[in-house]
Amino acid sequence: MSFFKKLKSAISGFVSRDKTVHVGDRDLEDLLIEADFGYTLSSKIASEIGRSDDVITALKEKLESILAPLMKELEVDSSKKPYVIVLSGVNGSGKTTTVAKLAFALKARGYSVSIAACDTFRAAAVDQLSVWATKVGCEIFKAETPKDPASVAFDALRSIKSDVLIIDTAGRLHNNPDLMNELAKLYRVIAKFDAAAPHMNLLVLDATTGQNVIEQVKEFGRIHPISGVIISKIDGGAKGGAIVRVASEFNIPVLGVGTGEHEGDFEAFSVDKFLLDLVE
Ligand SMILES: Nc1nc2c(ncn2[C@@H]2O[C@H](COP(=O)(O)OP(=O)(O)OP(=O)(O)O)[C@@H](O)[C@H]2O)c(=O)[nH]1
Ligand SMILES: [Mg+2]
Incomplete structure (x- = not known):
């Protein structure tokens, strides 16, 4: 099972009777630390989104905002040879x-x-x-x-x-x-x-x-x-x-x-x- 599938299924384990996901910031922090986010980033993300009703969507948006600026195509500058x-x-x-x-x-x-x-x-x-x-x-x-x-x-x-x-x-x-x-x-x-x-x-x-x-x-x-x-x-x-x-x-x-x-x-x-x- 891939890393994110594991993380998602762990988060989904917190679905309450009213079908909302109440992970809580402490639990989310632990899950993220386990997934190698490191202590500081885990506690930062957890405190920001741990209490959202839809933690999975909130986490996805959060990770997108961190990662998106760093997507870059590998390009060669032809004016430099080699x-x-x-x-x-x-x-x-x-x-x-x-x-x-x-x-x-x-x-x-x-x-x-x-x-x-x-x-x-x-x-x-x-x-x-x-x-x-x-x-x-x-x-x-x-x-x-x-x-x-x-x-x-x-x-x-x-x-x-x-x-x-x-x-x-x-x-x-x-x-x-x-x-x-x-x-x-x-x-x-x-x-x-x-x-x-x-x-x-x-x-x-x-x-x-x-x-x-x-x-x-x-x-x-x-x-x-x-x-x-x-x-x-x-x-x-x-x-x-x-x-x-x-x-x-x-x-x-x-x-x-x-x-x-x-x-x-x-x-x-x-x-x-x-x-x-x-x-x-
Ligand atoms: N599954 C998978 N295996 C990879 C990937 N990249 C490299 N490998 C494997 O990882 C092993 C090490 O790859 P190398 O390219 O020899 O690594 P290296 O950094 O040159 O290794 P050293 O020169 O010994 O430091 C090899 O068995 C590769 O086939 C990848 O993207 N996916
Ligand atoms: Mg090598």
């Missing part, structure tokens, strides 16, 4: 798969796309990206001998002819200073080619992660300003509350959602779709 996109995030969040999804989507829009294998920690990571490059049909830049990520990006930027360069990076814990410094170096090298690059700096968040995404946004954003987040694995048992919390705490657009493991499983973020379970 248009450089960097994907970062913690281990396993879905970066490499998202690189492939973006390459696939942008190719379909007529752009020529190259990808750079700047996850140089594991040979398997380069192999994984190479398989995607073949599948999606785009050029890949990778080091023949072990190199640091910044050198791979440097070589790619020096020789690229495509409209768009998408850079895959290694998964790293946001509280590991060495790995975060390595990421900072990557951004510095990219900026040597074009001070405005990367033109899009995307943080990939795993929708099933929960509260930790807040720390991830803060710490990755400290290394380089985040242009937008991609929410991966929204098809799984997503903890929707954490996404709402990211939206309410940071003014960062959601530039897409991952809906599966294939290259075509990528969509623009739709608030209506996200909230569908809550109203159906």
